[in-house]
Amino acid sequence: MFWKEDMIFKLDADREQEALALKGAKIFTPAENRPMNGWIQVPNTHAAKWKKYAEISMEYVRQIEVPKKAQKAKR
Numbered sequence: 001m002f003w004k005e006d007m008i009f010k011l012d013a014d015r016e017q018e019a020l021a022l023k024g025a026k027i028f029t030p031a032e033n034r035p036m037n038g039w040i041q042v043p044n045t046h047a048a049k050w051k052k053y054a055e056i057s058m059e060y061v062r063q064i065e066v067p068k069k070a071q072k073a074k075r
Contacts, residue, residue, distance in 0.1 A: 003030070005044045009057040012038075019053060022046050 001008040008028045011019055019025050019040045028039035042053060 003028070003041065006041050007044075007047075007050045007053070008039055008041050009053045010038055010061055011040055011053070011057060012060050015053075015056050015060070016040055022049070 009019065016038065019042055020027075022042060024043040024045060026041050027035045027037060028041045029035040040053075042050065
């Protein structure tokens with residue numbers, strides 16, 4: 001997701017720590033004092049790495065299992 005000049009990625013714990021090591025990266029907090037754990041904001045100064053993290057993020061979310069109850073509610 002693009003957010004105020006930065007990209008936001010849903011990452012697993014290992015990749016989250018890797019991304020947070022980038023200068024300026026942080027846990028995505030769209031509302032004051034409401035961080036979204038697992039979502040990492042990577043600044044545009046690291047735009048060259050965005051494609052890598054987008055691919056990692058897409059693979060990660062494909063593996064997330066949606067509980068059956070939630071799947072029924074979507075129909």
